[in-house]
Amino acid sequence: MSYAVEGLGIEKSFVRKRSLGQLLRDPFGRAERVHALRGVDLQVGDGEIFGLLGPNGAGKTTLLKILSCLVLPDKGQARILGVDTADEDRVKPQLGLVTTDERSFYWRLSGRENMRFFSILYDVPSDRRMARIDELLERVGLTEAADQRFSDYSAGMKQRLSIARSLLHDPPVLLMDEPTRSLDPAASLELRAFVKDELKARDRKTIILATHNLPEAEALCDRLAILIKGKIRQEGSVDAVRAFGLETHGYELEVDRWPGDFSGPAQVHKTESIPDGTLVQLSLTDGAELGDLLSALMHAGVAVRRCDRHESDLEEAFTRILDAEEPDDSAKPGGSGRQTGGAV
Amino acid sequence: MIRLLRKAWAFLERDLRAETSYRLSFLLQIGGMLFSVLAFYFMTKMIDPDTPGLDGIPPFQWMLIGLSFQFYFSTALYSFSQKIRNEQMLGTLEAMLVSPTPTAMVIFSSASWDFVYGGLRVGLYLLFAVLLFGVEIHTSSLPTVALGVLLTLLSSAGLGILSASFILYFKRGDPINLLLSSLTTFFGSVFFPVENLPESVRFISDYLPITWSLRVVRGALLKGESFATLQYDLLQLGILTAILLPAGIFFSRFAIRRAKREGTLVHY
Numbered sequence: 281m282s283y284a285v286e287g288l289g290i291e292k293s294f295v296r297k298r299s300l301g302q303l304l305r306d307p308f309g310r311a312e313r314v315h316a317l318r319g320v321d322l323q324v325g326d327g328e329i330f331g332l333l334g335p336n337g338a339g340k341t342t343l344l345k346i347l348s349c350l351v352l353p354d355k356g357q358a359r360i361l362g363v364d365t366a367d368e369d370r371v372k373p374q375l376g377l378v379t380t381d382e383r384s385f386y387w388r389l390s391g392r393e394n395m396r397f398f399s400i401l402y403d404v405p406s407d408r409r410m411a412r413i414d415e416l417l418e419r420v421g422l423t424e425a426a427d428q429r430f431s432d433y434s435a436g437m438k439q440r441l442s443i444a445r446s447l448l449h450d451p452p453v454l455l456m457d458e459p460t461r462s463l464d465p466a467a468s469l470e471l472r473a474f475v476k477d478e479l480k481a482r483d484r485k486t487i488i489l490a491t492h493n494l495p496e497a498e499a500l501c502d503r504l505a506i507l508i509k510g511k512i513r514q515e516g517s518v519d520a521v522r523a524f525g526l527e528t529h530g531y532e533l534e535v536d537r538w539p540g541d542f543s544g545p546a547q548v549h550k551t552e553s554i555p556d557g558t559l560v561q562l563s564l565t566d567g568a569e570l571g572d573l574l575s576a577l578m579h580a581g582v583a584v585r586r587c588d589r590h591e592s593d594l595e596e597a598f599t600r601i602l603d604a605e606e607p608d609d610s611a612k613p614g615g616s617g618r619q620t621g622g623a624v
Numbered sequence: 625m626i627r628l629l630r631k632a633w634a635f636l637e638r639d640l641r642a643e644t645s646y647r648l649s650f651l652l653q654i655g656g657m658l659f660s661v662l663a664f665y666f667m668t669k670m671i672d673p674d675t676p677g678l679d680g681i682p683p684f685q686w687m688l689i690g691l692s693f694q695f696y697f698s699t700a701l702y703s704f705s706q707k708i709r710n711e712q713m714l715g716t717l718e719a720m721l722v723s724p725t726p727t728a729m730v731i732f733s734s735a736s737w738d739f740v741y742g743g744l745r746v747g748l749y750l751l752f753a754v755l756l757f758g759v760e761i762h763t764s765s766l767p768t769v770a771l772g773v774l775l776t777l778l779s780s781a782g783l784g785i786l787s788a789s790f791i792l793y794f795k796r797g798d799p800i801n802l803l804l805s806s807l808t809t810f811f812g813s814v815f816f817p818v819e820n821l822p823e824s825v826r827f828i829s830d831y832l833p834i835t836w837s838l839r840v841v842r843g844a845l846l847k848g849e850s851f852a853t854l855q856y857d858l859l860q861l862g863i864l865t866a867i868l869l870p871a872g873i874f875f876s877r878f879a880i881r882r883a884k885r886e887g888t889l890v891h892y
């Protein structure tokens with residue numbers, strides 16, 4: 281099967297700029313290198329929204345720049361619709377990039393003038409240019425403001441114009457770098473809806489979305505990868521990533537008469553006294569069923585008042601992944617980090 | 625070619641729209657030019673018309689062509705690197721470079737406004753000269769002038785792209801620019817004929833496109849010399865253009881590749 285976007289062992293390091301002080305202290309010292317990406321493998325299917333999550337400096341922007349031919353990888357390969365990004369002339373027409381950088385427009389020009397300029401760079405045929413611009417401005421709700429100067433736009437309007445620009449040549453693949461970073465909650469929600477309903481459902485675009493906003497990733501993405509220090513540490517569906525580091529079957533129970541030393545087919549993570557009872561978080565040991573646990577509890581004379589599957593949220597998973605020890609460098613790059621259920 | 629022109633036009637239109645808000649400063653500049661033409665008129669009165677190298681052209685006219693073309697050359701020299709650097713810092717370069725337009729074409733087109741504006745200024749200087757000082761221009765040799773101007777444009781673009789590549793490659797202020805514009809001004813017969821310099825350094829002027837383009841433009845425009853008379857100078861200018869322009873494009877590819885590898889193309 282071929283993927284819409286594919287990364288094969290992408291590595292990238294940059295020379296860290298040295299400050300004047302460092303230059304004076306050690307004028308001939310070798311410049312330090314920052315390893316922004318350390319072997320990233322990535323497969324994004326057609327029409328998927330793929331989330332790229334990671335803390336600051338994880339390498340998200342670097343990865344997107346490599347995918348959009350702005351930065352060349354040191355090692356490895358990136359492919360868009362099967363074409364190596366080294367072949368810019370064939371790759372760029374397939375790509376749209378949306379960044380938060382509001383400086384990427386000409387502030388003295390109106391929204392429409394900006395769009396006209398970029399439409400020529402994006403090779404929109406001249407007979408369709410005006411119609412295309414009007415249509416896109418309409419879709420992002422900027423028709424009324426089209427002739428205002430860009431400098432008078434609000435952050436939300438700027439971001440919407442940036443999306444409209446990336447759609448000028450109707451590319452099948454969109455790369456979005458923290459598109460909601462400077463938006464207020466209402467504008468963020470609106471943008472999310474636009475991405476989901478318009479770009480995904482209607483246009484069937486393949487989207488890679490870099491963000492450190494977890495609820496956003498949770499709401500939008502079909503699959504996601506967690507990138508930490510230039511490595512993908514966890515990858516999969518939102519549910520799979522959410523379950524990282526948790527026993528596969530985690531439960532939360534409210535019980536009466538909890539014995540301190542319960543030994544059943546489960547591992548107890550946490551107990552907490554609550555009014556008239558105890559709150560217990562546990563997970564089944566491998567191969568055990570919920571029924572086994574419940575009968576073991578009855579044997580021990582415990583009365584179960586409530587029993588729920590414990591859902592972890594993405595934020596908890598993210599913290600666990602961050603806390604988890606970095607896998608050995610000799611481990612397969614791009615492997616999914618630690619296996620779930622590792623606790624003994 | 626059509627696409628190239630359309631793109632260059634898009635850049636021109638963009639800058640024109642952005643500049644229209646500076647109307648006052650535009651008027652002031654025209655006023656300033658008028659004054660400098662006046663000053664030159666009186667200054668050149670002190671020059672002996674028989675100075676060797678003037679070839680019988682009145683000093684004022686000789687100098688006026690020198691002044692306006694030297695302005696043109698230095699604009700060309702600086703504008704590519706300045707525009708690219710500006711857009712790099714503004715953040716608009718990235719937006720242009722993710723588009724399917726090839727990077728070299730973006731660099732090439734980015735200076736189109738400066739070229740047109742520079743050309744306008746040359747035209748204005750000449751217009752002042754004709755209207756105010758009754759300088760006589762030989763319209764019969766306009767095709768030759770046009771060819772000379774075209775080659776001037778292309779060779780100076782070559783120099784400009786070379787210096788922009790230098791900046792992209794080394795990411796620092798551009799000694800090439802400084803060197804070239806000083807050489808151009810000093811050895812290019814801009815303000816005084818190169819014949820006045822010691823024999824041993826005169827050869828430098830042969831390698832500067834401005835030397836040849838000034839010979840063509842002065843000869844054709846002010847003396848009405850024919851294509852046949854000027855063909856040697858045109859050939860020299862053509863050879864320099866044929867070296868400088870491809871060299872500029874070649875080195876810009878090279879510099880862009882390096883900048884992409886180092887991640888400095890859009891990250892200043």
Ligand SMILES: Nc1ncnc2c1ncn2[C@@H]1O[C@H](COP(=O)(O)OP(=O)(O)OP(=O)(O)O)[C@@H](O)[C@H]1O
Pocket residue numbers: 294295296297314315316334335336337338339340341342343492886887888891
């Ligand atoms: N052009 C460059 N030159 C030098 N270092 C760079 C360059 N670009 C990125 N880096 C470094 O590479 C690392 C990864 O940066 P990157 O911008 O990809 O992270 P990010 O995940 O996008 O972070 P953020 O969430 O802050 O946007 C950082 O340490 C950064 O300083």
Ligand SMILES: [Mg+2]
Pocket residue numbers: 340341342457
């Ligand atoms: Mg980033």
